[in-house]
Amino acid sequence: MLGRLPTCLVLFGALAVAVPVVAPSLIRFDEIAQKAGLQFTLRNAAAGQFHQIELTGGGVAVLDYNNDGCTDIFFTNGAAIPSLRKTGPEFFNRLFRNNCDMTFTDVTAEAGLTGEGYSMGAAVGDFDNDGFADLYVVGVHRNILYRNMGNGRFSDITAKAGVAGVDPRYGKMWAVSAGWFDYDNDGWLDLFVSNYVVWDGAKEPRCGSPERQFYCHPKEYQGLPGQLFHNNHDGTFTDVSQQSGIGKHIGKGMGVAFADMDGDGLTDIFVANDSVRGLLFHNDGQGKFSEVGLESGVALREDGYAIAGMGADFRDFDNDGKPDLVVSGIINDSFLLFRNPTQSGRLFDDYAQRTGLLMGTRQLTGWSLGMYDFDNDGWKDLFFGLSHLAELEKYLGRDSALPNRVFRNVEGKKFEDVSAAAGSAFQRAAMHRGVAFADFDNDGRVDAVVTVLNGPAKLFRNVSGGQSHWLALRLRGRQSNRMGLGAAVHVQLADGRDLYNAATTSVGYASSSEALVRFGLGANKTAKWIEIRWPSGGVQRLTNVAADQILEVDEGAKP
Amino acid sequence: MSRWLAAFLLGAGLAGGQTAPAKAAYEKANKLFVAKKFPEAAAAVSEALRLDPDLVPALTLKAKLEMASNHFEQARHALEHALLVDPKAEYAQFLYGLEAYVTNEMAEALPRFRKARQLNVKNPRAALYLGLTCESLGNTEEAMALYREAVRLEQAKGSVDAETLLPGARLLSLQGHLEESEKWVRQALKAAPNFRDSHFELARVLLKKGDAAGAVAEGETALRLTGTIVTDAQIHYLLIRAWRENGSPEKAALQADLLRSLETPKGR
Numbered sequence: 001m002l003g004r005l006p007t008c009l010v011l012f013g014a015l016a017v018a019v020p021v022v023a024p025s026l027i028r029f030d031e032i033a034q035k036a037g038l039q040f041t042l043r044n045a046a047a048g049q050f051h052q053i054e055l056t057g058g059g060v061a062v063l064d065y066n067n068d069g070c071t072d073i074f075f076t077n078g079a080a081i082p083s084l085r086k087t088g089p090e091f092f093n094r095l096f097r098n099n100c101d102m103t104f105t106d107v108t109a110e111a112g113l114t115g116e117g118y119s120m121g122a123a124v125g126d127f128d129n130d131g132f133a134d135l136y137v138v139g140v141h142r143n144i145l146y147r148n149m150g151n152g153r154f155s156d157i158t159a160k161a162g163v164a165g166v167d168p169r170y171g172k173m174w175a176v177s178a179g180w181f182d183y184d185n186d187g188w189l190d191l192f193v194s195n196y197v198v199w200d201g202a203k204e205p206r207c208g209s210p211e212r213q214f215y216c217h218p219k220e221y222q223g224l225p226g227q228l229f230h231n232n233h234d235g236t237f238t239d240v241s242q243q244s245g246i247g248k249h250i251g252k253g254m255g256v257a258f259a260d261m262d263g264d265g266l267t268d269i270f271v272a273n274d275s276v277r278g279l280l281f282h283n284d285g286q287g288k289f290s291e292v293g294l295e296s297g298v299a300l301r302e303d304g305y306a307i308a309g310m311g312a313d314f315r316d317f318d319n320d321g322k323p324d325l326v327v328s329g330i331i332n333d334s335f336l337l338f339r340n341p342t343q344s345g346r347l348f349d350d351y352a353q354r355t356g357l358l359m360g361t362r363q364l365t366g367w368s369l370g371m372y373d374f375d376n377d378g379w380k381d382l383f384f385g386l387s388h389l390a391e392l393e394k395y396l397g398r399d400s401a402l403p404n405r406v407f408r409n410v411e412g413k414k415f416e417d418v419s420a421a422a423g424s425a426f427q428r429a430a431m432h433r434g435v436a437f438a439d440f441d442n443d444g445r446v447d448a449v450v451t452v453l454n455g456p457a458k459l460f461r462n463v464s465g466g467q468s469h470w471l472a473l474r475l476r477g478r479q480s481n482r483m484g485l486g487a488a489v490h491v492q493l494a495d496g497r498d499l500y501n502a503a504t505t506s507v508g509y510a511s512s513s514e515a516l517v518r519f520g521l522g523a524n525k526t527a528k529w530i531e532i533r534w535p536s537g538g539v540q541r542l543t544n545v546a547a548d549q550i551l552e553v554d555e556g557a558k559p
Numbered sequence: 560m561s562r563w564l565a566a567f568l569l570g571a572g573l574a575g576g577q578t579a580p581a582k583a584a585y586e587k588a589n590k591l592f593v594a595k596k597f598p599e600a601a602a603a604v605s606e607a608l609r610l611d612p613d614l615v616p617a618l619t620l621k622a623k624l625e626m627a628s629n630h631f632e633q634a635r636h637a638l639e640h641a642l643l644v645d646p647k648a649e650y651a652q653f654l655y656g657l658e659a660y661v662t663n664e665m666a667e668a669l670p671r672f673r674k675a676r677q678l679n680v681k682n683p684r685a686a687l688y689l690g691l692t693c694e695s696l697g698n699t700e701e702a703m704a705l706y707r708e709a710v711r712l713e714q715a716k717g718s719v720d721a722e723t724l725l726p727g728a729r730l731l732s733l734q735g736h737l738e739e740s741e742k743w744v745r746q747a748l749k750a751a752p753n754f755r756d757s758h759f760e761l762a763r764v765l766l767k768k769g770d771a772a773g774a775v776a777e778g779e780t781a782l783r784l785t786g787t788i789v790t791d792a793q794i795h796y797l798l799i800r801a802w803r804e805n806g807s808p809e810k811a812a813l814q815a816d817l818l819r820s821l822e823t824p825k826g827r
Contacts, residue, residue, distance in 0.1 A: 210632075294799055294818060295803070297799070299796070302767075303793060303797075304792060304797060359699070363697035394666070
């Protein structure tokens with residue numbers, strides 16, 4: 001596009017050689033699931049009865065379950081309807097071990113993770129601080145906590161731990177997502193469960209017409225509260241939903257994301273709700289939360305409309321040190337982007353319009369998503385797993401399957417849809433659902449694993465070009481939780497830029513991403529300094545850190 | 560029944576004896592419909608169609624009554640019957656599009672409204688609803704052109720309806736054309752000064768432009784008025800943000816409380 005540049009810019013560009021500049025690279029992905037032996041098909045058991053549970057599900061989690069330094073993949077799966085039983089291997093959840101050569105081996109049986117019930121989402125966290133990532137799997141009336149035994153096997157400890165999710169008032173609930181975080185900074189991960197709606201297969205409402213039956217709108221179902229479980233440090237949890245204030249708020253919960261939105265050292269919670277307003281729980285300390293979505297300006301779309309919120313990520317897109325919020329929705333909702341205010345007491349700014357995301361996503365239906373720096377230029381981009389609701393073809397006159405989309409962050413000011421240049425495999429439409437993010441081949445570029453409703457899962461290997469450098473931090477908490485979830489990291493580059501990120505696995509919808517804290521450094525070969533604010537309150541500073549490495553950071557290490 | 564056959568039957572006088580009573584029954588039904596006496600109107604239209612099953616105005620009225628009762632399939636059947644009898648029945652064709660539009664069948668609505676436009680290019684409603692359908696399907700350029708055309712057609716007739724202006728104003732605002740959007744909204748306010756939806760749209764535009772005080776004033780006005788689609792909850796949400804931006808968090812908190820008080824338990 002040189003021909004379109006004003007002459008003065010072309011001349012200036014030719015002369016400006018003093019500062020290191022890396023040309024913006026194209027974000028590109030190869031799809032390698034089959035080649036990598038990652039053969040998984042998500043089954044929703046749809047058989048023309050239009051059960052609501054068929055629409056959701058498809059969560060995927062990434063974890064290094066055997067601590068070999070290579071990230072493994074866990075898929076949730078459906079079950080027969082109405083029995084909600086995994087009547088055959090086609091409904092098993094699956095764990096794939098990364099062989100560290102970008103191939104995967106199905107180790108479900110030996111890991112003991114075939115699962116039970118109609119599974120939806122998964123959350124990864126080391127709840128017992130033993131150094132092995134554990135797994136919480138949620139679904140329709142059945143949630144399971146798997147403790148990683150450290151020997152390649154997982155043990156179902158749900159009953160003993162007290163996290164079955166059965167509510168005294170609502171009984172067994174349908175959960176879509178869950179997430180691990182340490183809300184009281186006591187060094188042990190607590191558990192948040194995002195519950196959707198009351199569902200009984202025998203009393204499924206009928207919607208549409210006899211000629212044209214369709215899935216009912218969520219308004220036909222009663223909403224549910226989220227749940228909060230406090231970690232008792234002994235392998236058990238206490239349901240603190242009511243006393244914390246979380247349980248007072250009814251929603252139709254889908255994705256959940258965590259961040260310390262106001263820098264007070266306490267992790268806050270955002271829940272994307274389907275067709276009712278989003279909930280933002282401010283962590284007041286002392287085990288209490290206040291719901292401030294309305295007051296913060298993130299509860300609804302700018303016109304007061306409740307979008308069909310699906311996935312969420314709570315990260316800083318404009319490098320101002322404050323976590324921002326992105327939420328996906330369905331066609332004609334537009335996805336939401338809220339910028340955290342620079343001044344305290346102000347509202348989150350609605351940034352979807354001015355960044356181009358509003359109109360750029362208006363015809364899309366998004367499920368999981370993630371805000372990651374795919375081209376390592378120092379600005380976090382957006383990846384959306386997309387597909388319209390199943391059976392929507394007859395209403396739209398076009399296929400429900402959609403290709404995914406990636407939007408490049410242009411210096412925190414614009415999101416530019418660069419999907420068309422993201423590779424031929426990226427253009428293929430499918431019924432995408434869950435997405436989890438990790439660097440599976442440890443090359444410094446963030447990859448994505450995507451589930452497909454009744455189709456083969458996809459593994460998008462990031463093959464973006466360019467010479468950009470990167471840095472990843474693997475945190476090892478001591479006073480803080482072992483995985484360091486909730487740690488906020490500030491990096492200053494040699495060129496003076498400041499970058500921010502935080503440790504979380506709770507990203508998108510029904511899914512769980514790697515816990516490493518990543519930074520794209522652009523042309524910088526070192527980070528001038530790195531500051532880690534641990535959940536314990538401790539601050540650690542590292543100086544002159546070389547790029548292009550996974551840095552192990554121990555909270556207890558001497559400076 | 561094909562149109563020529565209907566004409567033949569009428570011409571042969573086979574239906575002739577029934578046409579006048581059927582029309583009279585239809586006229587009665589229509590008066591009852593206008594008077595919002597819907598059950599009585601439904602009975603009268605049934606009588607009209609008993610006397611003449613192919614009476615297009617009666618079929619069209621039946622469709623309207625069915626749509627008002629959320630019986631969209633019956634409405635569709637009535638309209639398809641009407642259009643079979645008279646494929647150029649422009650109002651029936653418009654309602655046929657509307658039936659698809661309100662049931663979210665946008666792919667069906669699109670050709671139906673296009674045909675309604677073909678049957679009468681001077682009908683602003685057909686232009687407006689074709690525009691709304693195009694916008695729903697992502698064709699914002701054509702949608703905006705149709706909104707402009709709908710306004711032009713109404714202006715040519717002497718007056719522009721606020722509800723014809725607001726979809727264009729909303730799309731302009733979404734596209735970031737705030738000045739032009741404001742012009743459209745102010746025109747809507749001129750057309751109907753006490754229409755809630757217009758005041759709400761003006762408040763939105765002003766808030767986007769950074770005029771929080773103006774947004775508060777327009778939002779508070781909207782809250783006192785009635786409209787068609789804008790709810791109290793939407794206005795409270797706008798006022799939360801407008802008051803906060805205006806430096807009054809306590810007033811914003813009051814609006815949040817009001818909004819929360821409106822929330823009923825979700826679902827059935």
